[in-house]
Amino acid sequence: GAARPLAGRRVLVTSGPTHEPIDPVRYLANRSSGRQGHAIAEAAARAGAIVTLVSGPVTIPDPPRVTVVRVETAREMLAAVEAALPADIAVFAAAVADWRPEHEAGTKKIKKDGSGPALLPLAENPDILATIARRPSGRPPLVVGFAAETDAVLDHARAKIARKGCDLIVANDVSAEGGVMGGVANAVHLIRPDGAVESWPRLGKDEVARRLVQHLAGMLGG
């Protein structure tokens, strides 16, 4: 029915930051709260979907009626996403760390040795969204990415949709003035592969989630 447009559909959502260990007590991370991704998972469940939420470390509660898989690193997130497939819709809302410390964290804390700050060699993390969107088989019919930008939001998002191979990009401005990162409201633009843009007003993250789920149900048809 109209209230449960995703009844019986499988939806996969990633959310939160990732933590990339430097040593046993330190990590690289970012300011993502997980609020937008968690709200999307909750809205999809309300719309009738069977939802798996793969979440990095967050302090917000698990959404009701959602299977939550907790991970720390980008590589763990990719493995959990692959294990959660197949899905009809995959929404990649996590703020995955682009880089991780190249060397495994080990069990010993890195010490100051008096010779000044150490170099921290980094290795590139897998791009989870691009990996799934470009899968030769078992690609979810609807793959959605996010683009958190601080400038030229639409230009960067248009380039991203082509590069990643997804079906929709939800772009938002996370420059400091907007208070989006860690905040409760969001102003998003939906960008399609042909470059067409639909801009929504500033809304609560729960309302963005609700509208996005309705939009995705429409794209999926049914």
Ligand code: C5P
């Ligand atoms: O390239 P950028 O990080 O700006 O792309 C953002 C989009 O890609 C988001 O949907 C994010 O969840 C996804 N992403 C990912 N794995 C990465 C980096 C980004 O899934 N390693």
